[in-house]
Structures are given as structure tokens and as C-alpha cells.
Amino acid sequence: MNTHAPRPLPALTSDTMPFWTAGAHGQLLIQQCCLCSYFIHPPTGFCPECENSETVYTAVSGRGFVETFTVNYKIWMPGLPDRYVLALVRLAEQNDVRLATNIVGCDPASVRFDMPVKVQFEQTGDLWIPLFAPDPVP
Amino acid sequence: MKSYPEKQTAISGIGQSVISRGADKSALGLTIDAALQAIGNAGLKRADIDGIACWPGGSGEANGFAPVGIPQLQDALRLKLDWYSNASETSGQFGALFNAIGAIAVGLARHVLVYRTMYEATARKTGFANALNRPGERVYGIFNWYAPYHCYAAALQQALFFNQYVHKSGIKPEQVAQIAINGRRNAVLNPAAIYRTPITVEDYLASPIIATPLRLYDCDVPIDGATAIILSHRDAARDGPNPLTWIEAVGSSMRYRNSWTQLDALSTQAQPEVARMMWNRTDLTVGDIDVAELYDGFSFHTINWLENLGVCGLYEAKDFIGDGANIALDGAFPINTNGGALSAGRMHAYGQVHEACTQLWGLGGARQVQGNPKVAALTTAGGPLAGCFLLARD
Numbered sequence: 125m126n127t128h129a130p131r132p133l134p135a136l137t138s139d140t141m142p143f144w145t146a147g148a149h150g151q152l153l154i155q156q157c158c159l160c161s162y163f164i165h166p167p168t169g170f171c172p173e174c175e176n177s178e179t180v181y182t183a184v185s186g187r188g189f190v191e192t193f194t195v196n197y198k199i200w201m202p203g204l205p206d207r208y209v210l211a212l213v214r215l216a217e218q219n220d221v222r223l224a225t226n227i228v229g230c231d232p233a234s235v236r237f238d239m240p241v242k243v244q245f246e247q248t249g250d251l252w253i254p255l256f257a258p259d260p261v262p
Numbered sequence: 263m264k265s266y267p268e269k270q271t272a273i274s275g276i277g278q279s280v281i282s283r284g285a286d287k288s289a290l291g292l293t294i295d296a297a298l299q300a301i302g303n304a305g306l307k308r309a310d311i312d313g314i315a316c317w318p319g320g321s322g323e324a325n326g327f328a329p330v331g332i333p334q335l336q337d338a339l340r341l342k343l344d345w346y347s348n349a350s351e352t353s354g355q356f357g358a359l360f361n362a363i364g365a366i367a368v369g370l371a372r373h374v375l376v377y378r379t380m381y382e383a384t385a386r387k388t389g390f391a392n393a394l395n396r397p398g399e400r401v402y403g404i405f406n407w408y409a410p411y412h413c414y415a416a417a418l419q420q421a422l423f424f425n426q427y428v429h430k431s432g433i434k435p436e437q438v439a440q441i442a443i444n445g446r447r448n449a450v451l452n453p454a455a456i457y458r459t460p461i462t463v464e465d466y467l468a469s470p471i472i473a474t475p476l477r478l479y480d481c482d483v484p485i486d487g488a489t490a491i492i493l494s495h496r497d498a499a500r501d502g503p504n505p506l507t508w509i510e511a512v513g514s515s516m517r518y519r520n521s522w523t524q525l526d527a528l529s530t531q532a533q534p535e536v537a538r539m540m541w542n543r544t545d546l547t548v549g550d551i552d553v554a555e556l557y558d559g560f561s562f563h564t565i566n567w568l569e570n571l572g573v574c575g576l577y578e579a580k581d582f583i584g585d586g587a588n589i590a591l592d593g594a595f596p597i598n599t600n601g602g603a604l605s606a607g608r609m610h611a612y613g614q615v616h617e618a619c620t621q622l623w624g625l626g627g628a629r630q631v632q633g634n635p636k637v638a639a640l641t642t643a644g645g646p647l648a649g650c651f652l653l654a655r656d
Contacts, residue, residue: 132395134406165524166407192429192528194421194473200414210411210418210473212523222523224408237429253410 129203131248139167142181147245147252153181154221165221186243187216187259188223195232207232213241213256229257266543267367268360268509272499273653274373275304275492276619281454281607282383285486289329289381292488294338297375300490305502306373311492312344313371317358317378317611319348325393326385330488335377345370353514353536353649354557354642355611360514360649362493374493378612382484394419407523416644417481417560419522421473423645424562427529428475431577433565435475439466440586441561442479442604448591449601451629456483456607480561482603489612491619507622510637510652513540520646531563532648533570533641540650541572548572551652552635553621554595555614558602563643568595571639571650596631611642622655 136144139155146153155167158178162171170177193211196204209227214220227235228244241256277299279285279292287295301308320331332346345365349357355378362374393414395401401409413419427433442461449455461479469479496508513536518526525532541547548571556567565579573595574582582588582595589597600606600617607613618638621631641650 129412131410131412132399132401134409135400135402166521192422192426194418194425194476196412196418196421196473197471198417198473200412204412208412210408210413210422212422212528220519220524220526224411224413224523226411237426248410251410 129201131253133249133251139169143167144251144253146181146183147247147254150245151183152186152243152254154184154215154217155179156182163215163218163221184215184217188213188241188256189216190227190235190237190239190241191222192237193227193235195235209235211235211256223254225254225256227257228255266511268363268512268543268651270496271363271366271493272496272506272508273491273615273619274494274499274502274504275300275302275306276616277301277303277490278454278613278616279488281456281485281487281609283456283485284383284387285381289326289379289486289488290334290338292486293330293335293377293379293490296379296488296490297335297339297377300375300492303504304373304492304494306492308339308341310373311341311375313362313365313374314341314343314346315358315362315365315374315376316348317352317355318350324385324388326381326383326484326486329381330379341375345374353516354644354647356640356642356649356651357514359493359615359651360512363509363512366493366495372495372498375490376493377488377490378610379488380484380608380610381486382608383486386484404522417472417476419645420560420562421476423528423531424560425475427562427566430529431580433580435467436463437580437583438475438480438561438565439463440583440589441558441564442466444586444589445558445598445602445604445606448599448629449605451627452600452606455601455605456485457601457605476560476562479604482559482608483605485607485609487607487609489609489616491612491615504619505623505655507619507653507655510546510654511540511544513537513650515539516646518646522645525646530570530576531566531643532646533566533643536648536650537570537572540652544652546637546652546654550637551595551639552633552637553599553618553631554597554639555599555602555618556597556639557611557614557642558598558604559608559610559644561604564597564602566643567641571641591629591631599626599629599631614640618653622653
């Protein structure tokens with residue numbers, strides 16, 4: 125995604141820091157309940173399934189599927205690409221973990237619903253932003 | 263049917279400032295215009311108003327989204343209040359109205375001034391468009407999961423929801439277009455509307471794509487303007503000049519994940535449970551609705567609500583809308599009779615309340631729905647945000 129418009133960045137909390145920084149080690153970290161293994165996203169430190177408060181950050185496969193997407197046409201500001209894809213990706217490990225993201229590495233017109241995708245990271249400032257590209261080996 | 267407390271409240275008066283693409287007075291001035299008009303329309307005096315509610319409250323930002331807070335209005339009008347509250351984290355814009363119902367029901371107020379002011383037309387001219395975030399900014403709050411992905415406007419998030427709806431329902435652009443065309447057809451009959459030149463399917467298809475499948479003509483029109491309504495206890499409204507018009511039932515629930523990324527059902531948004539709550543609080547059914555003012559901040563919202571109110575089945579709106587005949591003023595289910603936010607201007611749900619009363623009171627002029635309408639449905643929408651209510655008169 126060739127762009128000169130700098131990405132706005134999320135303010136971090138102690139809950140969200142691992143998610144936004146683990147890309148430095150090539151990992152997508154999602155918080156997980158230590159008792160029932162439910163993935164908790166956004167991370168809160170509390171499992172809504174079993175009410176346990178012991179959680180860990182687990183490296184997931186980085187694989188997922190396009191839950192929904194849109195191809196942006198409007199030039200909101202200088203430096204944005206002519207077309208780019210905003211999407212919600214559901215993780216392969218658990219359907220109700222959805223990540224907002226950009227789909228990269230393909231023609232925006234080729235993105236489809238339920239298309240298999242895999243994470244990659246783009247360093248921006250002190251953060252590693254998870255992006256997704258078509259997964260050649262789903 | 264249990265006597266739910268909203269039935270003890272009534273809209274006793276309505277007021278609206280000039281609606282424009284650039285006002286010749288301040289946002290506070292517009293708000294005062296609307297408020298005084300509503301108070302007078304209800305047959306009341308300033309001294310009768312003992313409560314104020316608004317959505318979302320003053321923001322202190324330059325984008326014109328929330329330019330007037332309750333303190334400024336209360337002080338300008340020198341109102342003596344027993345209760346006041348803004349409401350931004352609630353079930354859409356009607357949350358202010360639902361709060362006012364609560365205040366009246368428990369006896370904290372008798373006549374509540376409810377208002378919504380927008381100053382987005384002027385704000386955009388001076389470079390302060392409403393934006394979710396800006397380059398180089400650290401983003402706090404509920405939209406920060408979208409922050410790094412060049413998601414600068416609500417239109418982009420809504421396009422995500424809309425696209426899944428299109429994928430699941432198979433609705434065609436020509437059918438979506440009928441929401442904008444219907445609004446414009448009604449706006450032609452409304453002298454106060456912003457855009458009054460008729461449009462066609464071809465015009466719709468020629469309008470620029472913002473983010474697939476969302477086109478410019480699917481998006482409401484930023485305006486400067488204020489709307490005010492007076493919500494009164496039913497007993498206090500009975501003696502007023504307008505026909506007694508009570509809140510029959512409200513839908514204010516949140517039973518989904520309240521999140522713009524994790525919301526359980528993207529293609530229906532949060533509407534089904536909200537509608538279910540409303541229908542559980544009334545003996546009326548969808549067949550009793552004579553006129554509907556369905557939120558059209560984006561035309562997709564209106565399409566969603568046709569289904570979620572039960573006017574047609576899930577993913578059947580495309581057939582119900584068809585060539586637009588069913589939703590026209592003389593159709594089976596007339597909607598957005600003043601032109602809606604798409605053509606009359608983005609009064610952000612309170613334009614709908616003003617118009618519903620106008621229709622129920624038989625004051626619609628050239629756009630009046632025939633047959634003496636007695637029940638109106640009103641809805642708001644936007645991802646996890648949704649609210650709805652029924653207005654009724656004898």
C-alpha cells in the first residue's frame with residue numbers, strides 16, 4: 125500500500141500494548157483466557173465466558189478470513205492511494221475476534237468475502253501495525 | 263398491555279430554525295430560534311420549561327457536530343430547571359428523548375425542551391469537517407481500533423456494514439437508489455428542504471463512489487440548523503393547542519457487543535433487538551404504522567430499518583422497495599416525507615421527529631400523507647447505535 129499519508133496511531137493502554145507491538149517479533153498476540161482458552165478481543169483481562177481473570181497473550185496463526193470490506197475511492201487527503209481496502213478480518217482461531225485492517229498485496233478489486241488472508245506487519249513509529257494479504261496456503 | 267411509562271409522555275410542541283448550507287447567525291442563535299418556536303408551538307412560556315435534554319451535549323470542538331451545550335442554552339433563555347441531562351453514550355440520538363421520558367415519568371420535570379443543533383455546513387467551509395481521526399494523531403476512544411487504517415470518516419465504517427448487507431441480500435444499486443430518489447421526490451414538495459431538484463436512477467448511478475458500495479447520494483447533507491421539541495407529561499400536554507400525541511413505545515436496548523468492530527450482526531446493525539423491545543411494549547403492530555421517518559444518515563440505514571421493523575422480511579427490502587412505489591407518499595408505507603436527511607438536510611434524527619409531528623397534525627401541506635395518519639414510526643441507526651419509537655394520537 126504505497127501511501128505518503130502517515131497512519132494515525134492508536135493511543136495504547138497496558139491491555140493493548142502487546143497487540144500493537146508484538147509485530148516486531150513477527151507475532152500477532154491475542155489475549156486468551158488461561159482457564160477456558162477463549163480469545164478476548166479487545167483485551168480486557170476478564171474472560172466473559174467463564175469469568176476468570178487470569179489471561180495471557182497468545183501468538184495466533186495470523187490467518188483469518190475477510191468478514192467484510194470496502195474499497196475506498198474518496199481522496200480524504202493528499203498522499204493516500206487511489207484505491208485501498210478497509211476490512212474486518214475474523215481470525216481463524218475464533219469467529220468473534222475481528223480485526224479492522226487494510227488488505228494489501230493484491231488488486232483492491234480482487235478482494236472477496238471470506239477470502240483467506242494472512243497477517244503481515246508494517247512498522248509505524250513505535251508500533252507494528254497488523255495488515256493482511258491474500259493467504260496463498262490457507 | 264402493561265402501562266409503560268413512555269405512554270404518559272407526549273410531544274406538545276415542535277420548532278425548527280432555518281436549515282441552510284451556511285447560516286447567517288450562530289449555532290446558539292439557531293438553537294434559540296428553534297427552542298422559542300417549540301415553546302410557543304406547545305402553548306407554553308419559557309417559565310413553563312423545567313427540563314432540558316439533548317444529544318450529545320456540547321463538545322467544545324470546531325467541527326459543528328455538537329456546537330451548543332445545555333449550559334449555553336439554559337443561560338441564554340434564563341430557564342429555571344428541575345432536571346437537565348445530555349446523553350452521548352446512549353441508544354442513538356433519540357437517547358436524549360428517552361432520558362426525558364424517564365425524567366418526566368419519575369416526576370423530575372413536566373415540560374422538557376429536547377434539542378439537536380448542527381453547524382456542520384459552516385464548520386466544513388472553515389476546514390473543520392467532522393473526522394474520526396487525523397494523520398499523525400494518537401487516537402483515543404472507541405474508534406482507536408480503526409486508527410491506523412486510513413479510516414477517516416463514518417462513511418468508511420458504514421460501507422463495511424453496507425457491503426456485507428449487499429453481499430447477503432443481493433440488493434441492486436438501482437433498488438438502493440430509490441431511498442435517495444424518494445427523499446428527493448418528497449423534498450420537491452418541502453420548501454424548507456436543501457435539495458429540491460428531482461433525481462433519477464441514472465443520476466444516482468453517476469454519483470461518485472465514496473467507498474464501495476456507498477455513493478455520494480447515499481450520504482446525508484451537512485447543514486446548519488436546530489430542531490427543538492417539547493416533551494411533556496401527558497396530563498400537561500392535554501390542554502395544549504396540538505392534538506395529544508404520545509410516545510406509544512420505545513426501543514432503547516443494547517443486547518449486542520457495543521463495538522464498531524465486534525458488533526454481532528454487521529448486516530442488520532443493532533436494530534433487530536431494538537425493534538423487538540419496542541414491539542414488546544405496545545399492542546400496535548407494524549400494520550398500524552401510517553407514516554415512518556426512518557433514519558437516512560446513510561440510505562443503507564433506512565433499508566435496514568424496513569426489514570428490522572418488520573415491514574418486510576430479512577433481506578427482502580429489495581423487493582419491497584422495488585421501483586419506489588411502496589415507500590412513496592401515496593404508497594403502502596410512506597417514508598421520509600420531508601425529504602429525509604439525504605435531501606432536507608442532516609438534522610440528525612430530530613428533523614424526523616419534527617416531520618412526524620407535522621404529518622400526524624395534518625400540517626404537511628403538499629407532502630401531507632393522506633388518510634389522516636395517526637401512528638408514526640421513528641428510528642435511528644449507525645452500527646451499534648440504534649433507537650426507535652412510535653408516536654400516536656387519537
